[in-house]
Amino acid sequence: MEVPLFKADLSPEDKKAVLEVLDRGYLSNGPKLIDFEKKISDYTGAPYAIGTNSGTSALHLAVKALGLKEGDEVITSSFSFIASSNCLLMEGVKPVFVDIDEKTYNLNHNLIEKKINSKTKAILPIDLLGHPVDMDEILKISKKYCLPVLEDSCEALGSKYKGEIVGKKSTVATFGFFPNKQITTGEGGMIITSDNNIAKLCKSLRAHGRNDLDDWLYHDKLGYNYKLDEMSAALGASQMNRIEEILENRKSVANKYMKKIANLEEIILPYEEDYSDRSWFAFVITLKKNKRSEVMDYLKKSKIGCRDYFAPIHLQSFYKEKFGYKEGDLPITEEISKKTLALPFWGSMNDNEIDYVVKKLKEGLKNGSF
Ligand SMILES: Cc1ncc(COP(=O)(O)O)c(C=O)c1O
Incomplete structure (x- = not known):
């Protein structure tokens, strides 16, 4: 059996929605993007939703829209x-x-x-692996120091913090729709905000910096081409029609994994705070004392996709060179990042596939023991 790390859950309706766009031939700047944006806005409760061609471009536009620039500092996490x-x-x-x-x-x-110092201009928390950050605590700091919050919710569409869908409380938040995400558009992203000026600026910046009147060939600032095409938007809108079902399926797979590996002493299961109702992005376990590379090698030999989510950002070569970050700067991040292991995960994973992964994980843990 072969089990990939992730798969997109695509229904016949999703495929039909994309084909309809192709049949109509209106492939960009059309009604599907408006529809998709409205669905995200309704779902998250944020008044403005702006579609982009990736989660990264959504984040970039959010940074620009907050006016962040050379010399500024932003507080964030390296484990992402x-x-x-x-x-x-x-x-x-x-x-x-x-x-x-x-x-x-x-x-x-x-x-x-x-x-926080005089150069600090924002806080950028990440709802990692779908687990919401403790937003009330972050908002207290943001208010005290007048710092906007850019929430990277790229892995957390549908996660709830104290009963509320994440993203809306921040100055601006972003979602990502790569095929391993809760919903997918192939490549794609979305910005949400309650701030009309941020929304206007993001809309202009994603379309070459077009002026307020949206005149096709008139640009009052440097912009980008970060637009989401109509095929992708149609797929996203179709997926949003069954977002609850998609999230339920993912939760059910996660719960099955939890039950089947709960008694394994060698691992720590994904943790969830009381305030969190997580929307599952990936299923990541933490190994207590086993050698991860050996376990991963064993899984890969068994044709099971797995990944060492995440390598600390501050230890990536160009971050070390540019900012002088080094081993030992963030002890917990560095320790945890050596032990985490993402297992195959998607919403329509069947019991045979889950059982095969669990069986091979158990064997791999035995092989990988010190
Ligand atoms: C936390 C986080 N931020 C940002 C991104 C970037 O999203 P994209 O791959 O759509 O550019 C991702 C996705 O892969 C992510 O996991």
Whole structure:
């Protein structure tokens, strides 16, 4: 049997929605994007939703719209996918990392205040692996120091914090729709905000910096081509029609994994705070003492996809060169990042596939023991 790391859950209706766009021949700047944006806005409760061609471009536009620039600093976490910090480097902004909480793996909000100085211009928390950050605590700091919050929710569409869908409470938040995400558009992303000016600026910046009147050939600022095409938007809108079902399916697969590996002494299961109702992005376990590379080699030999989510951003070569970050700067991030292991995960994974992964994981843990 072969089990990939992830698969997109595509229904016949999803495929039909894309084909309809192709049949009509209206492939960009059309009604599907407006429909998709409205669905995300209704679902998250944020008044404005702006579709983009990736989660990374959504983050980049959010950074621009907040006016962040060369010389500014933003407090964030190093334990994430690299795009959540790269978006800052794109504008010459320095990411200042705080260590993570050892249970949720999200940035530890207790460490933020110590890093705030006159250059600090925003906080960029990440709802890592779909687990929401403790937003009330972050908002307290944001209010005290008048710092906007850019929430990277690229892995957390549908996650709830204290009963509310994440994203809306932040100054601006972003979602990503790569095929391993809760819903997919192939490549794609979305910005949400309650701030009319941010929304207007993001809309202009994603379309070459077009002026307020949306005149096709008149540009009042440097912009980009970060637009989401109609095929992708139609797929996203179709997936949003069954978002609850998609999230339920993913939760059910996660719960099956949990039950089947709960008694394995060698691992720590994904943790969830009381305030969280997580929307599952990936299923990531933590190995207590086993050698991860050996376990991964065994899984890969058994044709099972797996990945070492995440390598610390501050230890990526160009971050070390540019900012002088080094081993030992973020002890918890560095320790956890050596032990985490993402197992195959998607919403329509069947019991045979789950059982095969669990069986091979158990064998791999035996082989990989010290
Ligand atoms: C936390 C996080 N931020 C940003 C991104 C970037 O999204 P994309 O791959 O759509 O550019 C991703 C996705 O892969 C992510 O996991």
